[in-house]
Amino acid sequence: MDTPDKTQITPTSNLSKFEDSPVFKYIDSLSPIELAKSKQADNVFSSLAFLSPSSLFPSPQIGCHRESRHHFLSLSTSKALQSGHESNASEGASKVDEQSDMYDEHLGCLKNDCSSKGTSSNLLNDQLDLATEFPRTLKYDCRSPEGNFEACDEIPKNTSVGVAEEERSPFQRNRDECEKRQFHKRDLPKKCRVKEIDESAGCDWVAALSDVADMWTMNSFIIHENTDGQDRRKADSGTTSFISTIMQFPLDNANNLENAESGDPSSSCKQNELGEPVTDRAQSILSTSLLDKLVVSDSGLKKDDKEENCNQSSHQQVGIRRRCLVFEKSPGFGLHLNSLLNISKGQSPLSKSIPSSMDRGEVPDDKRAVVTENSSETPATLGGNESDHNSPEKKRQKFELVDESAACKRCNCKRSKCLKLYCDCFAAGLYCIEPCACQDCFNKPIHENVVLETRRQIESRNPLAFAPKVIRSTDNVLDSLGETNKTPASARHKRGCNCKRSSCLKKYCECFQAGVGCSLSCRCEGCKNSFGRKDGGYESVYDGDNLEAHDVNASEEKSDIVIGKDQEHPHLSVPPPDISRLPFAYRGKLAAFFPHSIKSSLQLCSTQEPGSSDSSSCHPGLDSNLHGIPESETPEIPEHKGLTLVSKPTSPKCKRVSSTPNLPCTSSSTAWRSRKLILRSVPSFPPLAPP
DNA sequence: GAGTTTGAAACT
DNA sequence: CAGTTTCAAACTC
Numbered sequence: 001m002d003t004p005d006k007t008q009i010t011p012t013s014n015l016s017k018f019e020d021s022p023v024f025k026y027i028d029s030l031s032p033i034e035l036a037k038s039k040q041a042d043n044v045f046s047s048l049a050f051l052s053p054s055s056l057f058p059s060p061q062i063g064c065h066r067e068s069r070h071h072f073l074s075l076s077t078s079k080a081l082q083s084g085h086e087s088n089a090s091e092g093a094s095k096v097d098e099q100s101d102m103y104d105e106h107l108g109c110l111k112n113d114c115s116s117k118g119t120s121s122n123l124l125n126d127q128l129d130l131a132t133e134f135p136r137t138l139k140y141d142c143r144s145p146e147g148n149f150e151a152c153d154e155i156p157k158n159t160s161v162g163v164a165e166e167e168r169s170p171f172q173r174n175r176d177e178c179e180k181r182q183f184h185k186r187d188l189p190k191k192c193r194v195k196e197i198d199e200s201a202g203c204d205w206v207a208a209l210s211d212v213a214d215m216w217t218m219n220s221f222i223i224h225e226n227t228d229g230q231d232r233r234k235a236d237s238g239t240t241s242f243i244s245t246i247m248q249f250p251l252d253n254a255n256n257l258e259n260a261e262s263g264d265p266s267s268s269c270k271q272n273e274l275g276e277p278v279t280d281r282a283q284s285i286l287s288t289s290l291l292d293k294l295v296v297s298d299s300g301l302k303k304d305d306k307e308e309n310c311n312q313s314s315h316q317q318v319g320i321r322r323r324c325l326v327f328e329k330s331p332g333f334g335l336h337l338n339s340l341l342n343i344s345k346g347q348s349p350l351s352k353s354i355p356s357s358m359d360r361g362e363v364p365d366d367k368r369a370v371v372t373e374n375s376s377e378t379p380a381t382l383g384g385n386e387s388d389h390n391s392p393e394k395k396r397q398k399f400e401l402v403d404e405s406a407a408c409k410r411c412n413c414k415r416s417k418c419l420k421l422y423c424d425c426f427a428a429g430l431y432c433i434e435p436c437a438c439q440d441c442f443n444k445p446i447h448e449n450v451v452l453e454t455r456r457q458i459e460s461r462n463p464l465a466f467a468p469k470v471i472r473s474t475d476n477v478l479d480s481l482g483e484t485n486k487t488p489a490s491a492r493h494k495r496g497c498n499c500k501r502s503s504c505l506k507k508y509c510e511c512f513q514a515g516v517g518c519s520l521s522c523r524c525e526g527c528k529n530s531f532g533r534k535d536g537g538y539e540s541v542y543d544g545d546n547l548e549a550h551d552v553n554a555s556e557e558k559s560d561i562v563i564g565k566d567q568e569h570p571h572l573s574v575p576p577p578d579i580s581r582l583p584f585a586y587r588g589k590l591a592a593f594f595p596h597s598i599k600s601s602l603q604l605c606s607t608q609e610p611g612s613s614d615s616s617s618c619h620p621g622l623d624s625n626l627h628g629i630p631e632s633e634t635p636e637i638p639e640h641k642g643l644t645l646v647s648k649p650t651s652p653k654c655k656r657v658s659s660t661p662n663l664p665c666t667s668s669s670t671a672w673r674s675r676k677l678i679l680r681s682v683p684s685f686p687p688l689a690p691p
Numbered sequence: 692g693a694g695t696t697t698g699a700a701a702c703t
Numbered sequence: 704c705a706g707t708t709t710c711a712a713a714c715t716c
Binding site: 423 | 710714
């Protein structure tokens with residue numbers, strides 16, 4: 001393909017020179033398209049001008065979330081680029097299109113359905129466009145003949161990885177990177193993970209970063225302008241340190257962001273993620289800051305590759321930074337609510353001990369909850385390490401402990417493509433991740449559009465489909481449901497179960513699984529729910545007063561109830577609810593119901609210095625937000641005061657029992673990293689209040 | 692690990 | 704809305 005000499009056309013000035021060249025004029029005279037292309041490129045340049053080439057290159061460090069950025073960032077540009085370079089991109093795009101067609105095909109039915117409804121077809125089409133444009137954009141970015149992205153070629157030249165990567169499709173790379181990240185996650189020393197966690201604490205800094213986007217871009221630009229190795233190093237380190245500075249963004253700024261949540265798009269990652277109208281400024285700012293964050297990582301990689309010849313340790317560090325960057329930017333374009341909330345939770349007052357405990361290889365608290373659950377009678381294991389999980393019966397434990405996303409749902413879907421509520425991950429609003437054994441899974445970030453659209457459809461059928469299934473009340477909410485006996489945490493399954501043969505004593509029963517008693521709304525037969533029978537009977541002993549006392553810290557304390565019960569009543573013939581699987585789901589749904597509150601608390605938390613030893617200001621923030629939600633923001637039964645949503649998080653009791661502090665941040669970080677919060681789906685929730 | 696049971700979700 | 708089918712988790716062996 002006739003591409004200009006890429007070395008000549010790096011920055012804008014070079015581009016101008018190039019356009020002034022006789023060759024260009026000749027080409028220009030031959031093809032009016034070329035002229036248009038140039039102009040488009042200029043337009044594009046306004047947003048991409050100072051982007052690092054590497055930031056546009058779908059390199060490993062960019063990982064799975066890259067496409068998301070393109071969804072809201074580069075789409076306009078991709079169109080412009082695409083129009084001008086269709087021929088250039090077509091080759092690469094064809095491959096990608098095959099994959100895009102994959103979910104295009106899947107979307108076919110959805111599309112038709114939407115068309116029939118005549119409501120969201122346009123939106124869907126847009127999403128379809130995005131789905132196909134994104135890969136093209138990626139491809140284009142890497143091979144752009146426009147000199148702007150010089151280093152796109154530079155990186156592959158300098159890194160064998162880059163060369164190999166470039167030969168594969170962006171989707172393939174993205175997918176592989178997801179896997180790589182999982183791999184790294186497992187194999188990296190825990191110490192490194194600690195650093196990662198600490199750095200990832202700034203996950204919600206995207207908004208804050210927007211304010212300094214220009215500085216970022218300058219830094220990144222310097223990196224590429226500088227040919228001197230030392231200078232490059234300086235620039236890199238400077239940029240990196242700048243990141244650190246950013247990561248320590250003061251609290252008040254975050255509060256400002258929170259205050260500006262609705263008004264200032266740049267302050268709301270969600271809004272960008274939501275796919276709803278976002279201002280150009282927000283897009284550009286956000287994208288710029290995000291991209292430039294990537295630049296830092298990339299430049300670091302280049303330095304390592306060039307000067308240390310792919311030193312492995314450097315790669316590890318780079319790997320960490322990569323993940324942190326991906327992690328950091330996640331909120332901007334595809335977070336998972338569950339992850340968000342977990343992060344908030346993760347920055348609980350005890351998170352200050354993350355490093356030390358991680359170094360000791362101790363089990364995070366939320367993972368300890370898993371241990372507690374699975375070995376309820378061996379509290380000694382609470383502070384145990386992985387050596388405790390070698391026995392076959394503890395396979396699952398070990399699995400969950402080894403896997404950082406301990407509390408994440410996993411599915412094994414074979415036919416639903418993980419796009420139905422059958423899929424636990426999907427139902428919980430989670431993307432499927434590596435531990436899932438699902439087949440033909442579409443519930444992945446790369447199929448974000450499919451996922452979101454499917455969610456929309458399901459929600460259109462049942463607005464509460466993704467809402468928390470369990471509600472909790474301190475007063476008359478349950479009475480309104482015909483429930484009079486206050487059972488554990490006064491929580492009830494919203495819809496009730498329909499058990500016929502399990503007597504509501506197994507996890508087949510949703511009520512039981514959720515750790516709540518059956519209510520009159522249940523249609524179960526022979527209910528023997530140990531958490532509370534439908535007929536009002538009580539199989540197990542609970543301290544109602546204590547339970548009510550937990551209302552203050554509902555999300556934290558519920559599991560205490562459950563685990564406490566289990567520990568205090570080991571005679572129960574059935575295991576306690578699977579706590580390890582609940583927190584994400586419930587928190588996620590909780591977040592979906594109270595996005596503002598969650599966001600606020602997150603912002604509050606994120607204001608915390610990464611690795612800060614004092615996160616006390618964070619955790620209460622979450623709680624206060626969760627419990628101080630304005631009634632106007634409680635879509636479900638807003639008229640009922642005291643209504644809270646049951647969350648089944650980690651065991652506070654474990655916290656107390658354990659000698660090691662709570663480490664929810666570990667799983668939080670992982671969850672954040674490995675799954676994207678579907679904030680976009682939050683606003684898709686229809687008003688749940690009665691019309 | 693394979694097969695069975697179960698009940699929710701989806702479909703008609 | 705009820706009946707049926709599909710589905711995947713839970714469970715059993």
